[in-house]
Amino acid sequence: MSASAKTSLSSASTGSVHMDSTGFVKLGSQLPALAKTLSQAVDKLNLPLSEMQQRTLLLYLDQLLLWNKAYNLTAITDPEEALIKHVIDCLAIITHLPAGSLLDIGTGAGLPAVIIAICQPERQCTALDSNQKKIRFIKQISSELGLSNMQPIASRIEAHEASYDVVTSRAFASLIDFVEVAQPRLADNGYLCAMKGKAPSEEELQALESEWNIKTIKLHVPYLHDSRHLIELSIKNV
Template identity: 80%
Template sequence: MSDSAKSATVSSSAGTGLAITDPTGFTKIGAQLPTLASILAQSVQTLALPLSDSQQRTLLLYLDQLLLWNKAYNLTAITDPVEALIKHVIDCLAIIAHLPAGSLLDIGTGAGLPAVIIAICQPERHCTALDSNKKKIRFIKQVSSELGLSNMTPIAARIEAHDGQYDVVTSRAFASLIDFVDAAQPRLASGGRLCAMKGKAPTAEELQELLPQWQIDTIKLNVPRLDDSRHLIELSYKNV
């Protein structure tokens, strides 16, 4: 295990946050670590997530790797650490409490959003990160190894070529909710749920097309420090 991964597993038993802000293992965001750690800790508290110091530190180590390898792997257009923390990490944290239990497939995962964030926060859940971009999957393999994420399986493939059944299928990448449902439904296990991260709530046209076969729950998300609209759309198949 790398030094950064070892550091990620060390939790501050006293809850002082010292383990989070130890700069060991950080390459890109070390100078801003106290600020970033404070923003993350406040957001975790606001979202009422039971994340340890170790898990919060691992989230920051992921952010560090995301920004460090961004140019090599073309991972994100956001280069400011605070903005990336809010718009990528905290944005994904906002769905954690709403996810059903079980195995998870993240379609079009890109840099591992939300798959890597979920894997860090819920080590008991197995997460599969799927993307057709081989460079981005190589990044996820690298960062998963660095962070010791034994519950993460990155796969370079299109969804049409992927086999397997999952209890939860997520995506942050699809512009169209209907396109996501069409692509994800074959991979959904019986009784499972599709969970789409969206900015706006579904349109009337989308609901009209999907409601005959799907039970749809629209959850308005409050993402700390983000004013933009965010929703999680959960769909379960009616089997009718």
């Protein structure tokens, strides 16, 4: 990112939807409308995000779309749709996350890890994925956006050994599969937080409830009409 682009981070003003376009490549003429949509979503979600943080989220979106073809980051190419289904979708979990160090398994393009790191600079975030190209993208964008709290790692979860207070993922279709691979990385008294579309089935919950405290949180994602849930799990004290 150029020096002028970095300097312009502090010149954002999403409240009035007047945003310096310096540093943006793909969003172009859509930037004011996207900034307004993001600002309204932030208000609806009651997130204490500064103008600079909101601009950083849009810069991430811009780079995601710019490098998408080279790194195969997302099937969504429309900026507004990507803003809603990727950025705002991840923003909806922020206020529900327990505190502490965070590992995002199967992070892909950094979702939700990069979004969390932007919104919560005090939290140490690790983005884990076995896809080398996607981790290279996260390393590049983290450097450009100044995300000193982000650690991208190219590895399979089975080969990763650190432990974390919170383990997240939006990549697993099966809640049981997520719990199986994530549990070894969970610190004492930690939490697993799975992003899901539909709520887990009774069969899934019954298979886990003997060992886990399970909390199903229905999320309200602004501008998204699809179902979204966050499943929070913590090990029961025996």
